[in-house]
Amino acid sequence: MGSKHGLKLKNPMPNDFATRLLGWFDQHGRHDLPWQHPRDAYRVWLSEIMLQQTQVNTVIPYFQRFVDRFPTLTDLASAPLDDVLHLWSGLGYYARGRNLHKAAQQIVAQHQGEFPRDIDAVTALPGIGRSTAGAILAQAFGQRHAILDGNVKRVLTRFHAMAGWPGQKSIEAQLWTHALDATPEQRITDYTQAIMDLGATVCTRSKPRCSVCPLQNDCRAYVLGKPTDYPQRKPRKAIPTKTTRMLLLSPDNVHVLLQQRPPVGIWGGLWSLPECPIETDPIQWCDHHWQLQITTTNILPPLKHTFSHFHLAIEPVAAQVLNPAQRVMDSDQFIWYNTQTPDARGLPKPVQTLLAQWQQIRQQR
DNA sequence: AAAACGGGGAC
DNA sequence: GTCCCAGTTTT
Numbered sequence: 572m573g574s575k576h577g578l579k580l581k582n583p584m585p586n587d588f589a590t591r592l593l594g595w596f597d598q599h600g601r602h603d604l605p606w607q608h609p610r611d612a613y614r615v616w617l618s619e620i621m622l623q624q625t626q627v628n629t630v631i632p633y634f635q636r637f638v639d640r641f642p643t644l645t646d647l648a649s650a651p652l653d654d655v656l657h658l659w660s661g662l663g664y665y666a667r668g669r670n671l672h673k674a675a676q677q678i679v680a681q682h683q684g685e686f687p688r689d690i691d692a693v694t695a696l697p698g699i700g701r702s703t704a705g706a707i708l709a710q711a712f713g714q715r716h717a718i719l720d721g722n723v724k725r726v727l728t729r730f731h732a733m734a735g736w737p738g739q740k741s742i743e744a745q746l747w748t749h750a751l752d753a754t755p756e757q758r759i760t761d762y763t764q765a766i767m768d769l770g771a772t773v774c775t776r777s778k779p780r781c782s783v784c785p786l787q788n789d790c791r792a793y794v795l796g797k798p799t800d801y802p803q804r805k806p807r808k809a810i811p812t813k814t815t816r817m818l819l820l821s822p823d824n825v826h827v828l829l830q831q832r833p834p835v836g837i838w839g840g841l842w843s844l845p846e847c848p849i850e851t852d853p854i855q856w857c858d859h860h861w862q863l864q865i866t867t868t869n870i871l872p873p874l875k876h877t878f879s880h881f882h883l884a885i886e887p888v889a890a891q892v893l894n895p896a897q898r899v900m901d902s903d904q905f906i907w908y909n910t911q912t913p914d915a916r917g918l919p920k921p922v923q924t925l926l927a928q929w930q931q932i933r934q935q936r
Numbered sequence: 937a938a939a940a941c942g943g944g945g946a947c
Numbered sequence: 948g949t950c951c952c953a954g955t956t957t958t
Contacts, residue, residue, distance in 0.1 A: 624941045626956075663954040666944075700943050721941050740949080776940080777958065804939080 588730075588786065589755035589762055595785035596765035599772075601627075605634055607764075612686035612711035613644040619703050619710075620667050623720075627771065633662055645684050648675035670698030688712055701747075709763040717750035718763055719743075722770025727753070728802035729774060732791035737802050774798075813882070817844040817925060818853060819889040820865060824933045826907040827926065828863075828892070828899065829918075841917040842906070844887075844925065853888050861899050865890040871928060876921045887925050889932070 604627065606618035617637060621630040637658050641647040647655070652672050659668035674696040678686060686707075687693050693704040702723075705716030724737045727749045735742040755762050773780045779798050781787050792798040820828040829842040847856040857863040871887040899905045908914075910930055918926070 623943075624953085624955075629956085661955095663956090664941095664943095666953075667942095670943085698943070702942065719942095738950095 586755065587789070588753045589758075591785040592765045592769060593755070593758055593761055596761055596768060599783075600761075600765050600768045601772075605631060605638075610710065610760075612707060613647075614638060615711045616686060616699075616707050617671070619706050620671050620698055621662065623667060623703065624664055625662060629662070633658070644675050644678060644686065647672065648679040648684070667698055670696075673697050674699065686711070688714070690714075690716060706763060706767075709759045713759050715754060715756065715759050717747060717754050718766070719746055719750050720767065720770075722767050722774070723750060725776065725802055726766060726770045726774045726786075729779075729792035729798050730786060730790050732795055732801060733803075735803055736805050738805055814849045814884040814886065815846045816849050816851075816853065817846055817885050817887045817922070818857070819844060819871070819887060819925065819929050820857070820863065820892050821889070822892040822895040822907075825911055826895075826909055827929070829906050829908045829916075829922075831904050831906075838919045841919050841922075842908070843919055843922050849886060853890060857890070862894075862896050863899065864893040866893060867891050871925065871932070874921050874924060876919075883921075885921055885925070887929075889929055 604618070606614045618630065618634055621634055621637075640654070640658055641650060650672070652669065655672045656665060656668050659665060662668075677696060678684060682692070687696075688708065690704050690708060693699055693707060694701060699707070702719045706718045706720070708714040709716050709718065724746055727733070727746055728737060731749060733742065733745065737743060737746060753766070769784070769786075773784050777799060781790070781793050781798055784790065784793070787793050790798070792801050818828070828845055830845045832838045832841050832843050845861075847853055847860075853868055854865055857865050868888050868890040871889055874885040874887065876883045876885065895907065908916075910926055
């Protein structure tokens with residue numbers, strides 16, 4: 572298309588990309604979505620907001636009820652917010668509904684009720700970012716803007732086999748560049764729908780249907796044989812490591828002191844080993860907190876346990892208790908747990924592991 | 937059980 | 948600027 576008039580493009584691939592995609596769209600794309608007939612800015616806008624975080628099939632009945640009740644932008648702007656949210660209920664992310672209503676009122680106040688055609692004015696409306704603004708202007712007015720929703724990100728990261736997580740700033744910038752490069756000069760409306768349709772129906776998150784994909788030949792992820800390796804997952808947050816000392820306190824090499832955890836928080840309500848900070852002396856700690864006299868401490872191998880939000884490095888210490896204290900035993904927060912006839916109380920996994928290791932050591936003596 | 941999703945708002 | 952969150956669906 573763009574190579575007419577002898578114009579030499581530096582990178583002919585994007586045109587090829589669009590041409591193939593549009594050819595596929597003519598045959599296999601979605602041409603009968605409710606917001607395509609009739610297609611006006613208000614309906615396209617409404618559909619794009621509803622489609623954020625929500626799939627087409629879920630959106631359609633909501634869209635129809637919404638435009639039945641609010642046929643025009645002015646109807647929406649003059650409606651009570653409660654009515655809007657009522658029609659939104661079930662769609663989730665109710666801030667979208669609030670922003671939609673607020674934006675409608677802004678358009679009435681600032682743009683005479685006409686949906687703005689300037690991308691900066693559109694992006695300034697609540698609930699509309701760069702991608703949604705581009706999608707609306709492309710579909711409603713045929714303006715050439717890139718879009719970059721989740722579908723497009725998936726298609727592009729696969730097509731270019733892009734390393735890195737798309738949420739990362741530099742990766743997102745690259746994606747916008749690729750998205751704009753891939754956008755043709757003609758048939759913007761169809762192209763915008765086409766790339767979203769491809770992502771939704773062919774280049775799906777799992778089990779992509781590469782065999783019917785019009786971009787298969789040039790898709791780097793396909794050529795590498797691993798389309799589902801892209802987009803790369805969000806890197807797990809670097810989670811902190813906390814260190815604690817767990818005490819295996821026994822008067823008789825059979826019973827071990829367990830302490831019940833508070834009802835909320837980590838291991839809520841479970842019975843765990845008493846702990847002391849890593850930097851303190853266990854002998855002094857036990858005396859000070861529980862009036863337990865202990866001796867012959869020996870170090871057990873350290874243990875690592877991973878939670879969703881931190882690692883726990885456990886440095887266990889075993890010790891003999893010289894005075895199985897009445898005070899500790901009286902508290903229903905503590906028990907002398909018989910390791911030879913274990914009862915059914917809940918123990919955290921690493922505590923189970925430690926008790927097993929501790930018993931092995933006892934038996935070796 | 938975990939990941940994904942686009943924009944807003946907190947920091 | 949960057950990070951985190953919202954609610955529901957999908958895997």
